[in-house]
Amino acid sequence: MTIHREGRTILFVLLVVLVAVIWAFDYFLPEQQVLRNVVIGVSLIIYLLILQFFRHPSIRIEKNPQHILAPADGKVVVIEEADEPEYLKRRCKQVSIFMSPVNVHVNRMPASGKISYYRYHAGKYLVAWHPKSSTENERTTVVVKTENGTEILFRQIAGALARRIKCYVTEGQTLEQGQEFGFIKFGSRVDLYLPLSADVCVNVGQKTTGGRTIIARLH
Secondary structure, three states: OEEOHHHHHHHHHHHHHHHHHHHHHHHHOOOOHHHHHHHHHHHHHHHHHHHHHOEEOOOOOOOOOOEEEOOOOEEEEEEEEEEEOOOOOEEEEEEEEEEOOOOOOEEEOOOOEEEEEEEEEOOEOOOOOOOOHHHHEOEEEEEEEOOOOOEEEEEEEEOOOOOOEEEOOOOOOEEOOOOEEEEEOOOEEEEEEEOOOOEEOOOOOOEEOOOOOEEEEOO
């Protein structure tokens, strides 16, 4: 288990601030031992919560060109047919995963292939489960073209708390299934748009693990 690069500066600054607060209590209010202990306890809890958010576990990826793997840890909140108007411009099977603040927030490639499309869209910060969050919130849209020519679209969506989306891909880049492609800070959602012929292997409410849970099988 390591700490993700997106969290190292935040954790260092937070540690300095919390140590300074505790030092200030010792210096200015040395007689307030009970209050000091409460502050230390609260500071420790806050730091551990932020620390767990930026954890970056090492996982074993079982690659399979017929499988679409979960791009994120979280819970499946949507499985439905939907029109994808931005790039694919056709009817697809949509699978959406909600990431709570306690989930690992590393985003992983659902399939191997070449990045054929990437766009960042500024937007609102509606709660991630809001029906309009996928079209109105801050988001990125990424499309990977697999070796057999199938294009899979996936979208990082900011939530009410997630104000920083990080996407590390560029058009033309080739990435492997399960490889990290991005990170979203503090709660969010990832949408997948799959061919109508794909067999969805998860159910609404099911928990997912990024890079390991099989979301669908392609034909």
